[in-house]
Amino acid sequence: DQQVKQNSPSLSVQEGRISILNCDYTNSMFDYFLWYKKYPAEGPTFLISISSIKDKNEDGRFTVFLNKSAKHLSLHIVPSQPGDSAVYFCAARKSGANNLFFGTGTRLTVIP
Amino acid sequence: DTGVSQDPRHKITKRGQNVTFRCDPISEHNRLYWYRQTLGQGPEFLTYFQNEAQLEKSRLLSDRFSAERPKGSFSTLEIQRTEQGDSAMYLCASSLMGTSYNEQFFGPGTRLTVL
Numbered sequence: 605d606q607q608v609k610q611n612s613p614s615l616s617v618q619e620g621r622i623s624i625l626n627c628d629y630t631n632s633m634f635d636y637f638l639w640y641k642k643y644p645a646e647g648p649t650f651l652i653s654i655s656s657i658k659d660k661n662e663d664g665r666f667t668v669f670l671n672k673s674a675k676h677l678s679l680h681i682v683p684s685q686p687g688d689s690a691v692y693f694c695a696a697r698k699s700g701a702n703n704l705f706f707g708t709g710t711r712l713t714v715i716p
Numbered sequence: 717d718t719g720v721s722q723d724p725r726h727k728i729t730k731r732g733q734n735v736t737f738r739c740d741p742i743s744e745h746n747r748l749y750w751y752r753q754t755l756g757q758g759p760e761f762l763t764y765f766q767n768e769a770q771l772e773k774s775r776l777l778s779d780r781f782s783a784e785r786p787k788g789s790f791s792t793l794e795i796q797r798t799e800q801g802d803s804a805m806y807l808c809a810s811s812l813m814g815t816s817y818n819e820q821f822f823g824p825g826t827r828l829t830v831l
Binding site for chain 1: 720722747749751756757758759760761764771772774807809811819820821822823824825
């Protein structure tokens, strides 16, 4: 059963505009959420994270929002740059556990 | 380069053969994880070590799979009697216990193709 879901397999955005990637989860035991970026032939690279005690975390052009009541989080990238083109994975971790549960990924294409 | 390294990067084998992959984590990281990623899916957890102790194994890790981390540094993942369904990207990650929420850092992966 897919406990972390990314329902949009792909997203195209013009350079300079905002990219919004969405993620939904089903397990209320998740207390920590992460976004990873993956380029072809490379492993996932950690991007940004958020604890369940917060509803927003910002790091430069990247902001993650968490809506616990809706079991939904989103990653905002603004302004989007061509180098942001990659597959983005949402991941979640249960309280007290160490392994991550990943979504299926969203391929972001930023058009110059 | 002080990141997570994996060897080999690619492995092609025939069904029924045994294969072994190696992972070298970031040097000061005491936690090491193995994940498997198939086409169109996100990484799926296989197993986790803290130092040399294997603390958790997923039900995905059948008895044909074995992982070791003998000295708490590098780790190996062996698959015996490979099947075509084992074809996947095998990812290793490491993290440092005690840091904020133990972010996991991934290696480039080993792509296994079973013919």
